[in-house]
Amino acid sequence: MSFSANNYLANDSGDPATSSRNTGPVKIKKAKVDEDGSFKDVYKKEISRSSAINLLLYSTLCPFRFSRFYMCLYCTQSYLDMSELVCHTTTVHNAIGKKDLRRVLSRTGKSQPIKVNVIDYGCKLCDSVAPDFEALKNHLVETHKKEIDIANDGVMPFKITDKEYQCILCKETFVEYRFLNKHVSGHFRNFFCDQCAAGFVTAGRLRVHLKGHQIGPHPCTDCDKIFNTLAAKIEHYKRVHAKTKRNICKHCQASFMDYYQKKKHMKDVHGIKFNDFKCNFCSKIFLVSSALKAHERQVHLKNKKFTCDICNYQSHYKESIKRHVMCHTGEKNFKCDICKKAYARHSDQATTMPCNTEALTEHEQIKIAEVDDGLFNDVLAKQISRSSAINIILFSTVCPFRFSRFYMCLYCTQKYLEMSQLMQHTQKEHSGLGKKDIRKALSRTERAQPIKVNVVDVACKLCSTDIVDFDDLKTHLLTKHKKDIDLKNDGVIPFRITDKEYACVICRQQFVKYIYLNKHLNEHYRNFSCEQCGAGFVTASSLKGHLATHQIGVYQCTDCDKVYKTEATRLDHYKKIHIKTKKNICKHCQESFTDYYHKRKHMISVHGVGANEYKCSFCPKVFMVSSHLRAHERQTHLKLDTYTCDICDHRTYYKEAMKKHLICHSGEKNFKCEICKKAYARKRTLKEHMRIHNNDRRFACQYCDRAFIQKCSLKGHMKTHHKDVENINY
Incomplete structure (x- = not known):
């Protein structure tokens, strides 16, 4: 039964303020409903809220909120099971009045329906039980004359027990509350998105959804990736950063994409025992309960929630339906730039790219992979470069790695202090990886980013030919085994790292630390150059970070x-x-x-x-900190001078010392005294000069009352006037 205009208009003018007191309670103006079902009239919202209040007041419906737990609408209590909340509501809040109920509901927007659980359809006024929810509303309107709008009753009904999640409106059942909640929202589509036709209960939810369609640069706050829409950025953050932040091993701080991988790691690496989850229908055992639930629903219960509208194909996963629908639409949006073939899926196009590059001649491959001014501008060049890197890693014993304070495995989250430990781990755990697995691991890095590989004891996996160096390995794989490798842009940066050596594979120069070797290799892989200082960088992101220093x-x-x-x-x-x-x-x-x-x-x-004293192994010198001892041994005894002057071959261990030395050749005097206009090459010398103008006589003689501006003047004074004093301390 719906409200009629005669029932809810106080007088002919429709003004509630001028209604007669003899007509009973103040009636509410009937509101028109738009075609899209939106609650746009304030009176319509008031009618809806009044209907909800009467339903809660005169029936056994249990109102609730949900956020990980079932929460009481009247107080702050929350429960894991709906049955516990129903028991709490009936015992504690059964006698709540209309005024208190309206005050409680005022915390929610009037256009927001109140969620109610309707296990039994009981009436509090006559203790009768209705057969269904519609019959309960009709009973309260017709028998007890309560004001309830049948069409817009202001509630969102659920049927939730400890074993069942059922929609009241269409009787469909679900396995979890979140699936039921999403389904029920489909029945209350008050607001629609014009772009994707998604429906929402309230305007607030629609506004949040519309932000996902806004086109513009949306950079990720945790990495350098940029997305066209906010929805794509949020999806990336949830899949990559949020999961890895949540799933961190408390024993070794390794991060994982999901809880299953983290639990598997803790079981395999740290030997922690967990409870196994056994299937009730077969002998399979699972590590996490969610995997068991998905297995039972999909395999045994055949609970396939998603159905194709064309051929009635059913699937447990929404993504599977999306992929299946492509068979009917015939859309092929992914086109190969080499052979012009089109594909429905991006994965199909990526699979054919290596085949197409193998069909090209060596001359054509190198022509495609040409680099203009060191920039990877061609998409095909990046694809061929990455394909070359995959073949080198797949068919040789090179060890790919990442570095951030530790040597990190490219395939998993393991990290080591020594490169030899990483090489042993890679050989033991990842030696049997296929091309698909390697491509998946490399997909985490940009295509323009070369892969770092260690080429110590490099060998070919396909034969027993002796390989002298890394260039011979590439030529061997290309000529003898016909592997698709671009000799010019192979997609890797070779390092030669042992526990005692850090050497450049290209120029054979040696370094004392990895950071110096890594910085040196930027000179050989100058894909991106700074126009202001001429510094070279491997990737565009490294150049961007450097350019910020010039602003x-x-x-x-x-x-x-x-x-x-x-x-x-x-x-x-x-x-x-x-x-x-x-x-x-x-x-x-x-x-x-x-x-x-x-x-x-x-x-x-x-x-x-x-x-703690640190003694030198070559001389009797003793140092207070170990870093000073290492610097002393490398510079004095081992003669490991990293920096060399291009003009006079002067060598030094420190970069700053080399900068100071170069001033001798350039003749630059950039530090000028504003008083006497004298110029100096070093700031320190200018500071010493300024003591003359400030009359800063900080060097005083301890044997007389003379004081001097410079230390050399004090030394001269001591030799002239106090030469008989022994053991002079300056």
């Missing part, structure tokens, strides 16, 4: 009042001053220092803390 502007330090012209100088200041002082704090007096050496020296001299 001129006002960059203020967040920890002090200093302001810098470039971001690079601000970061350098922050690292040298604030980060180091935050790390190097004396635990006895809380004094901070710029480096560990000065902190250690302070603790020994002031607090009497015992010092």
Whole structure:
């Protein structure tokens, strides 16, 4: 029974304020419903809310909210099972009045239907039980004369027990609440999306949904990827970053894409025992309960929720239906640029690309893979480069890796301190991987990003031919085994790393650390160059990060009042001053220092803390910190001078020392005194000169009252006037 205009108009004018008191309760104006079912009239919303209040007040319906638990609408109690919530509502809130009920419902929007559980259709006024929900509403309207709009009753009915999730409107059953909730929302499609025709209960949900269709640059906050729509960005974040942040092993901090992989890792690597989940219909055992539920529903219960509208094909997964529908539509949106064939799926096109590149002659392959000014501008060049990398990894013993403080496996989350450990792990765990598995692992990196590989003891997996170096390996695979490898753009960066050596494969130069070798290789793979300083980089993202250091502007330090012209100088200041002082704090007096050496020296001299002495293996020198010992041995005894002057062949272990040395050749004097206009090559020399103008006589003689601006003047004074004094300390 719906409300009629005569029942709800107080007078002919339709103004509730002028209604007669003798007509009973104040009636509400009948609202028109638009064709799309939207609640656009405020009176219609009021009628809907009044109907909901009367249903809750005079029937045994149980209102609830849901957010991981079934929550009471009247208080803050929450329960795992609906039966517990029903028991709580009937015992605690059974006598709630209309005024209290309206106040509780005021927390939700008037256009938002109230979720109710309707296990039994009982009437509180006469203790009768209706056969269904519609009969209950008709009973309250006709028998007890309660104001309820049958069409828009303001509630969203569910039938939830501990074993069943059923839709009241169409009697369909589901295995979880979230599936039932999504289905029931389809019956209350008050607001529609014009682009994808999705329906929503409230305008708020529609507004959130419409943001997913907004076209524009949506960069991911956790990585460098950019997406056209907000929905694509959110989907990427949920699949990649949110899952890996949630699924972290508490024993080794390794991250995983899902809970199953994390649990499997903890069982295999750390030996932790978990409860097994056995199937009730067959002998299969599963590691997680969700996998067991999916197996039982799909295999034994045949609970296929998604159906094709054309051929009635059914599937347990929504994505399977989407792929199946392509068979009927005939759409082929993915086209091969080489042979012009079109495919319905992107995966089919990617599978044929290696076949097409193999059909090309060597001259055609190299022609396609030509690089203009070191830039990977051609999509085919990137594809051939990646295909070459896959073939090199697949048919040789090179060890692919990533590096971030540790040597990390390209195929899994394992990481090691030594490269030899990673090579043993790769050989043992991933030696039998196929082309599909390798391609999947490499898909996590950009196609323009070469893959880092270690080429120590490199060999061919297809035969026992002796391989001298990495170039011979590529030529061998191309000529003898006819593998698709572009010799010019092979898609890899070769390293030669052992526990004692860091060597460049291209120029044979050796380094003392991985970071120096990695930086050096940018000179050989200058795919992207900086126009301002000429620095070369392997990828565009590395160049973007570098270009930010050249941007001129006002960059203020967040920890002090200093302001810098470039971001690079601000970061350098922050690292040298604030980060180091935050790390190097004396635990006895809380004094901070710029480096560990000065902190250690302070603790020994002031607090009497015992010092660890590091003795040189070649001479009797002793050092306070191990890094000083290593630098001393490499520079003094091993003669490992990393930096060489191009003009006079002067060599040094430190980059800063080389910069200071080059000033001797350039003759530049960029530091000028504003008082006497003298210019100096170094800022330190200008500071020493400014003492003359400031009359800063900091070097005082301890035997007379003379003081000097420069230390050399004090030395000359001591030799002239106090030459009889022994053991002079300057």
